[in-house]
Amino acid sequence: MGTTEDLYEVPDDRAALLVRDAMDRTTADLPPLPDLTGAALAQGRRRKARVRVAIGGGVLAVAAIGVAGAVSLSDVGGGRQVSGTVNVAAPPSGTGPQPPVxxxxxPGESSMADLPAAERTRQENFQNQAVGVLQALLxxxxxxxxxxxxxxxxxxxTKDGKTFVIIFSIRPSASDSNNKPCADVKGMVCKKSTLPGGIEATAVTMPVNNGNVTETELSFRYGKSNIRLAVAPHDASNTSAPVTNDQLLELAKDPAFIDLVKTADANPLEQPQQTIPGG
Known part of the structure; x- marks a missing residue:
């Protein structure tokens, strides 16, 4: 696994660890996922309409995969220019997911471009659905x-020129490594909540880097998978992750989010987590 500090051109170790954690695996061929329509089941107040709009556009976009284009994106972290590849036909304005970054x-790393065509499409389908849900609920x-x-x-x-790395992982694992007690650490704020079905979730806001900024992370166990949703700070501007423990715990209770988790748990997108005996 190669180093990734040059991706965001920031000096902090924590952001680099987040990116490493996000890039360290690719998956082999796996059975196709069923259609991801769970987001349309989201209920409750204003977010119900927002989720349906976002996912509706995502489904339209997914149906048109294969129509490619390109768009230039300005700074998404530390002044670095990147390009986004449009893998889907443009849906009606304001209804579809943004193009991928x-x-x-x-060197030595793999990306989604290296996946077999069917698996890449399967993962892109899931990502497009996840973008709609995260956009509506974050x-x-x-x-x-x-x-x-x-x-x-x-x-x-991305907000006001600041980019926040988001890791959304549903990773198969034989052990519940997410089930950790709230540690009594200076500067750390930990909160637990019970999700539908009696699932215990933990949200933690913790200082990172030199302690001037914080990252916020949600974790819980679902089925055979460890679930993790983390939002990192924007280091160049010394801006903490713009989300609270309560907000992530509320998000985790939403049927649209749980439906994504349920689908990926049944048909994994990531390689299983390896357990080291005695580790």
Whole structure:
């Protein structure tokens, strides 16, 4: 696994670790996922309409995969110019997902471009659905949510020129490594909540880098998978992750989010987590 500090041109170790964690695996051929329509089942107040609009556009876009184009995107982190590749036909204005952000793999790394065509399409389908759900359920402070073409679990939010790395991972594992008690660490704020079905989820806001900024992370166990949703700070501007523990725990209770988790747990998109005996 190569280093990734040059992707965002920021000096902090924490952001690099997040990106490494997001890029360290690609998947082999896996059975096709069933149609992802769970987001349309989202209920409740204003977010119900937002989810349906976002996912409706995503489904239209997914149906047109294969029509390619290109768009230049300005700074998404530390002044670095990147390009986004449009893998779907443009849906009606304001209804479809944003084009993916293109990130070059470091030497020796793989990206989604290296996957077999059917598996790449399967992962892109899931990403487009995930973008719609995350855009609808994350607070507006996270900004515009986009997928990347580097790894199925790597996304980003962009707001006012600031880019926040988002990791959304549903990873098969034989052990519940997410089931950790809230640690009594200076500067760390930890909160637990019970999700539908009696699932216990933990959200943590923790200081990173030199302690001047924080990252926020949600984790829980579902079926045979460990679930993780993390939002990193924007280091160049010294801006903490613009989401709270309460907001992530509320998001985790939404039927649209749970439906994504349920589908990926049944048909994994990531390689299983390896357990080291005695580790």
């Amino acid at each position: 293109h990130l070059e793999p470091t 607070p507006p402070t996270v900004g515009t949510v986009q997928r990347t073409d580097l790894n199925v679990r790597m996304y980003q939010g």
